[in-house]
Amino acid sequence: MKILYDWLKEFVAIPFSPEELRERLSLVGIAVEGVSETSAGPLLDLDLTINRPDCLSHYGVAREVAALARSELRPLSVKLAEVSESAARATRVEIECPDLCGRFTARVLRGVKAQPSPDWLRQRLEALGQASINNVVDATNYVMLELGHPMHAFDMDRLAERRIVVRRARAGEKVRTLDGVERTLFPDVCVIADAARCVGIGGIMGGAETEIGFSTRNVLLESAWFDPVSIRRSSKTLGLRTEASTRFERGADPEMAEVASRHCAALIHELAGGEVLAGVVDVYPARREPLALELSRKELLRVMGANVPDGEIEAILGALGFAPRRTDQGRDTPDSPLARWQCRQPSWRQDVAREADLIEEVARHYGLDKFPSRLHPSKQPAARLPYALAEDRLRERLIGLGYHEIVSIPLVNEEEDALFRPAGVTPARVTNPLAEDASLLRSTGLVSMAHALAWNLNRGQRSLRLFEIGRAYRLQNGAPEETRIVTIGATGLARQQGVAESARDYGFADLKGDLDQIGALAGRFDWNPETHSWQHPSRSGKILLASAGLRRVGGSQDPELGRWFVTVGNTVIGAAGQLATRVAERFKLRQDIYLAEFGLDPFCNGFGLARSGRKYQPISRFPAVERDFSVILNDGTSFAAVREAIAALGIAEIISVEAVDLFRGRNIPPGNFSLLVRVTFQSPEVTLTEGQLSDFSSRIISALEQKLGATLRTT
Amino acid sequence: MKSTFLADLKRATEWGQWERVRDNWLGPAGIPARIATNWVQKAPQNLRHLLSREREGLISFINIRLQTSQTLEQLGVNHPDQVPGRFGDLRKIFDSEIQQCIDEVDLGIDKTAWLGRRSGVLAQITENWLKTSSPELKRVTGQELNSLRAHVEAAIEERQQSITAAAEGAALARERVDLSLPGVIRPIGSRHLVRQTFEEIERIFLSLGFTVVEGPEIETPYYNFEALNIPEHHPARDTMDTFYLDLPPGSEPHLLRTHTSPMQVHTMEKQQPPVRIIVPGKVYRRDNPDATHSYMFHQVEGLAVDTDITFCEFKGTVEYFVREFLGSAAKTRLRPSYFPFTEPSVEVDANCFVCMGKGCRLCKFSGWIELFGAGMVDPAVYGFVNYDSAGVSGYAFGLGVDRLSQLKYGIDDVQLFFQNDVRFLRQFP
Numbered sequence A: 001m002k003i004l005y006d007w008l009k010e011f012v013a014i015p016f017s018p019e020e021l022r023e024r025l026s027l028v029g030i031a032v033e034g035v036s037e038t039s040a041g042p043l044l045d046l047d048l049t050i051n052r053p054d055c056l057s058h059y060g061v062a063r064e065v066a067a068l069a070r071s072e073l074r075p076l077s078v079k080l081a082e083v084s085e086s087a088a089r090a091t092r093v094e095i096e097c098p099d100l101c102g103r104f105t106a107r108v109l110r111g112v113k114a115q116p117s118p119d120w121l122r123q124r125l126e127a128l129g130q131a132s133i134n135n136v137v138d139a140t141n142y143v144m145l146e147l148g149h150p151m152h153a154f155d156m157d158r159l160a161e162r163r164i165v166v167r168r169a170r171a172g173e174k175v176r177t178l179d180g181v182e183r184t185l186f187p188d189v190c191v192i193a194d195a196a197r198c199v200g201i202g203g204i205m206g207g208a209e210t211e212i213g214f215s216t217r218n219v220l221l222e223s224a225w226f227d228p229v230s231i232r233r234s235s236k237t238l239g240l241r242t243e244a245s246t247r248f249e250r251g252a253d254p255e256m257a258e259v260a261s262r263h264c265a266a267l268i269h270e271l272a273g274g275e276v277l278a279g280v281v282d283v284y285p286a287r288r289e290p291l292a293l294e295l296s297r298k299e300l301l302r303v304m305g306a307n308v309p310d311g312e313i314e315a316i317l318g319a320l321g322f323a324p325r326r327t328d329q330g331r332d333t334p335d336s337p338l339a340r341w342q343c344r345q346p347s348w349r350q351d352v353a354r355e356a357d358l359i360e361e362v363a364r365h366y367g368l369d370k371f372p373s374r375l376h377p378s379k380q381p382a383a384r385l386p387y388a389l390a391e392d393r394l395r396e397r398l399i400g401l402g403y404h405e406i407v408s409i410p411l412v413n414e415e416e417d418a419l420f421r422p423a424g425v426t427p428a429r430v431t432n433p434l435a436e437d438a439s440l441l442r443s444t445g446l447v448s449m450a451h452a453l454a455w456n457l458n459r460g461q462r463s464l465r466l467f468e469i470g471r472a473y474r475l476q477n478g479a480p481e482e483t484r485i486v487t488i489g490a491t492g493l494a495r496q497q498g499v500a501e502s503a504r505d506y507g508f509a510d511l512k513g514d515l516d517q518i519g520a521l522a523g524r525f526d527w528n529p530e531t532h533s534w535q536h537p538s539r540s541g542k543i544l545l546a547s548a549g550l551r552r553v554g555g556s557q558d559p560e561l562g563r564w565f566v567t568v569g570n571t572v573i574g575a576a577g578q579l580a581t582r583v584a585e586r587f588k589l590r591q592d593i594y595l596a597e598f599g600l601d602p603f604c605n606g607f608g609l610a611r612s613g614r615k616y617q618p619i620s621r622f623p624a625v626e627r628d629f630s631v632i633l634n635d636g637t638s639f640a641a642v643r644e645a646i647a648a649l650g651i652a653e654i655i656s657v658e659a660v661d662l663f664r665g666r667n668i669p670p671g672n673f674s675l676l677v678r679v680t681f682q683s684p685e686v687t688l689t690e691g692q693l694s695d696f697s698s699r700i701i702s703a704l705e706q707k708l709g710a711t712l713r714t715t
Numbered sequence B: 001m002k003s004t005f006l007a008d009l010k011r012a013t014e015w016g017q018w019e020r021v022r023d024n025w026l027g028p029a030g031i032p033a034r035i036a037t038n039w040v041q042k043a044p045q046n047l048r049h050l051l052s053r054e055r056e057g058l059i060s061f062i063n064i065r066l067q068t069s070q071t072l073e074q075l076g077v078n079h080p081d082q083v084p085g086r087f088g089d090l091r092k093i094f095d096s097e098i099q100q101c102i103d104e105v106d107l108g109i110d111k112t113a114w115l116g117r118r119s120g121v122l123a124q125i126t127e128n129w130l131k132t133s134s135p136e137l138k139r140v141t142g143q144e145l146n147s148l149r150a151h152v153e154a155a156i157e158e159r160q161q162s163i164t165a166a167a168e169g170a171a172l173a174r175e176r177v178d179l180s181l182p183g184v185i186r187p188i189g190s191r192h193l194v195r196q197t198f199e200e201i202e203r204i205f206l207s208l209g210f211t212v213v214e215g216p217e218i219e220t221p222y223y224n225f226e227a228l229n230i231p232e233h234h235p236a237r238d239t240m241d242t243f244y245l246d247l248p249p250g251s252e253p254h255l256l257r258t259h260t261s262p263m264q265v266h267t268m269e270k271q272q273p274p275v276r277i278i279v280p281g282k283v284y285r286r287d288n289p290d291a292t293h294s295y296m297f298h299q300v301e302g303l304a305v306d307t308d309i310t311f312c313e314f315k316g317t318v319e320y321f322v323r324e325f326l327g328s329a330a331k332t333r334l335r336p337s338y339f340p341f342t343e344p345s346v347e348v349d350a351n352c353f354v355c356m357g358k359g360c361r362l363c364k365f366s367g368w369i370e371l372f373g374a375g376m377v378d379p380a381v382y383g384f385v386n387y388d389s390a391g392v393s394g395y396a397f398g399l400g401v402d403r404l405s406q407l408k409y410g411i412d413d414v415q416l417f418f419q420n421d422v423r424f425l426r427q428f429p
């Protein structure tokens, strides 16, 4: 809403400059976005909250100014020179739908001369962003801006039988509105009709056929009141929002209908001449007594926590039109804690209907800055989210491993999401997306990760490590479900070229190693070779979490990377691998991309179990001894098989089995590969003797030979 | 030359021709004299000084050797008082020689010359002076000899140390690393700025006893709107344009929550006062994206309800938060506003930290910046959760995490948060 400073001054003395007024109004809840200079003087641009339709007018804002400046608001009065002939004889008004239209007033003006408006009027309207049309229409707009009540003027000679019927629209009924658009109505729309047809959409926009033109002689001036919900619904459905509909849907003042009509008739008479018929045709089914409200100091103190003096309460509520009256016994005791006031809801403040609302009125005009600040002690211990610690550790480890956290918008492209979607997952779609590319709630975080990688690669950032802790969405038996997930994406170099180091590409082993370090927080990650279609067929797998019943056997050197566990159960919690070429193409990703995703909740559960089960493992005082075995194995033999063959020997002194080198070719026969296995032995009780070690070694060699057909390689 | 001289001297001593050697070497036709006329005077300017020093060194060497190859008696020393003078001369010569040692080689030569076991100066003195001296000279000669030996040993040791230190220093200087070269930078990641702001907000409210809770992003209209006093045709819904979910016919309608406020209702349904929670999370509004709007953004909802909470506690809490978050210089003002689920409602403003209240573009020349909305819980909300609205009271607030991060770090475009450009992410380690 735009307000002219000089216009306000017609209703109230303002002891402030426009800039001061801006600040003062803002502090009572009438937010002023800015002050500018116009040909009609300084203009205040208000950003009103929706509960204050009364301030969609100069008079309404003047009332707030009067209350905050404790000055007098000029009462509304107008002299209307009427002829003796009564309006009631010239027209008739019927309301068939009182639930939609609570009041309809009609005034009749005869013999007017519609013509361009005078300069002062045009200037004000234009300063406020209203185009000037003719003096009659301009008068309705002017009074709307002045008093807040929307009105409509009909060319009376074009109304069939010169009468008004307010009714529901008939199914399929059409009307051409003032903006020239033909609109099809529906039965919930309140229409203004004459004896024959619809001539306007009630409270929203008049019809073109009865529009005031320069040939208009006789005018029927409508000033009505419409139900806010019905106006809002119609305006939304019709996609038609006007100055009038905005005021009615927020709640116009039904009492103002007649007052505004009188002011408007007087203005039309002044500008366009002619004569005003006596009286007003007023059908007012929604008339009701003003709501009685009560304010007690006890409640004010309970809500606000500090006192407001009697004088302030009475001055504020009085200025705002609530007519406060002290009703308690101790009327003579100033600021009594038992004080009560009886108030009356003004017709323009339907938003104030409860004691709590009255308290707000008092507080905002008294000044929120006058209430002291206090902190209140907590009666309960504070708690973080149940998984906060697991999430902290996970995030901290990922960051330490070089991954940057991303946050993405989980609304994605449906086809792209399908590339990553696990079998059997029903995605959750949005009925009213803003764009096709954001029409579906992602079923995995991988699609967002692919986009984040692509965004950076397209901007010359070639080495990337990213992660996201977010959610995935799906429908489960028709109901939406949200799952917390961790997504990882990497590409480019694992190590940059520098004066002290050579460059190395990020590869599957980097991804697996990083994931295993993360898995160690929650027990251990296990891997199986199943792949999804987004994954590269040879460089990917599923991630299993081995956590329940976790127990270390033999004691590892590195407790976080302990390789010997007894696990009670492994659950698939995610997948990892290189992105399949076909999918990478879809995102125009032109270098090898590595992705992984796993469930956060099972991870956090595993974290909790691992943490509670973690016990100190005594560190042996006796030396650990390493033995290397260089063996030639058939292609297809896994390292796990090697480890299991060694573990099956049950040698308690083995504390780790590691693969330290692997190669094919050179002098290795085709179909075979060479593996260098490093076994570390240590006893918690004794120093191992050469005899023991060579016994262990020969048992290991014969196990590998017999179980895996390995050949010991001699160098 | 020195060795030629020593050979000469040795032979001469054996044959008793000591004087001849002295005249040959120190006489007018002796080698030093010839060096002076043939080398030093004819040498170019830059070598002249060096040559003349070498020549003096040779002379003193010859002198010492001539002296120490004779007995004291031969030198005409027969009274103890004459002894210290002899030693004093030697010491002076030694001191000047040691001064000229600049490296290990020089020092090695000097050391052999003075301390050499057979033909060193001190060995010569022991042999020629001490052993042959008369009883009355022996004591003082012994004392002087010991004192000279101690001096020579100490001086050589000291010189040795300073030469070693100098050599090591030179080696270190050669191997000195270039501190301006970069070290090996292991890649390290970062927390997203939105996450950092979440954590900052959490930290502040945890310190005030607020418990953190989370809720679903997909909500029912009841929790997102109705139970927060926003009935179906309320104009407030216009400010929260909503995404709805496409569900099978007959399902309960669901939407993407437009604020984190639904958790107020969920929490109060489950728990009686006192309640003190914050709710971080993602929210969605169907707004076209621009520099200040994203259709997904982040909020932290706060709610405190008890039997004794008033506007003053609300104000104190909000002001505490703003000071903790923006710094102790931040000033707060509460400006009346409107939200359907709070009454009174306020906008919390902070004084503009760009212009310090004087007025600038950021604050639209008002001197104040709108931070977030808040207020006392509207009694109507208590009705939805079966709280006694006459007995309890409380406050709620909704912090826009992205907006607060934008303000705090001067980020002019909210889209930067969700593009995930590493050049942006790296700026907030």
Ligand SMILES: [Zn+2]
Pocket: B352, B353, B354, B355, B356, B357, B358, B359, B360, B361, B362, B363, B364, B365, B367, B368
């Ligand atoms: Zn500023």
